[in-house]
Amino acid sequence: MLAYFRGASIILFGSVYYRQLPYDLFGLFASRIFPLILLVALIGGGLGIANEKKIGFRLAVSAAIYSVVATLWIGIRYDPQLLGLLLRLMFDIVLVVLLLHPQSKEYRRIWFS
Numbered sequence: 001m002l003a004y005f006r007g008a009s010i011i012l013f014g015s016v017y018y019r020q021l022p023y024d025l026f027g028l029f030a031s032r033i034f035p036l037i038l039l040v041a042l043i044g045g046g047l048g049i050a051n052e053k054k055i056g057f058r059l060a061v062s063a064a065i066y067s068v069v070a071t072l073w074i075g076i077r078y079d080p081q082l083l084g085l086l087l088r089l090m091f092d093i094v095l096v097v098l099l100l101h102p103q104s105k106e107y108r109r110i111w112f113s
Helices: 002-018 025-050 054-078 082-100 102-111
Strands: none
Touching (some): 002 025
8 A cells, every 4th residue: 555655646746856856867867767667666566466466576675675765865965855855755664664574574475475
């Protein structure tokens, strides 16, 4: 559920957050391509987990870790507002923790084996 919520927040608020990046080649790539890749990975991972697919779990974990790294990198480098960074980072870290929690690993071992 949290992967879907994070994907919806990228759709709703991603353009505001990524608009702060500079208008060079990397900024254009990071502001247009990275959010789309993250959105597809989060939604695909959530659907894969819901349909009990191993690839869905791996996709969700990799997207969640990437989201934490990207939020930290862009937030520290370009975002002067600490509260906005902490709110975005909170949801990203909670998603990683819930996916990598030992009880989630036990669920994965039972249903995906």
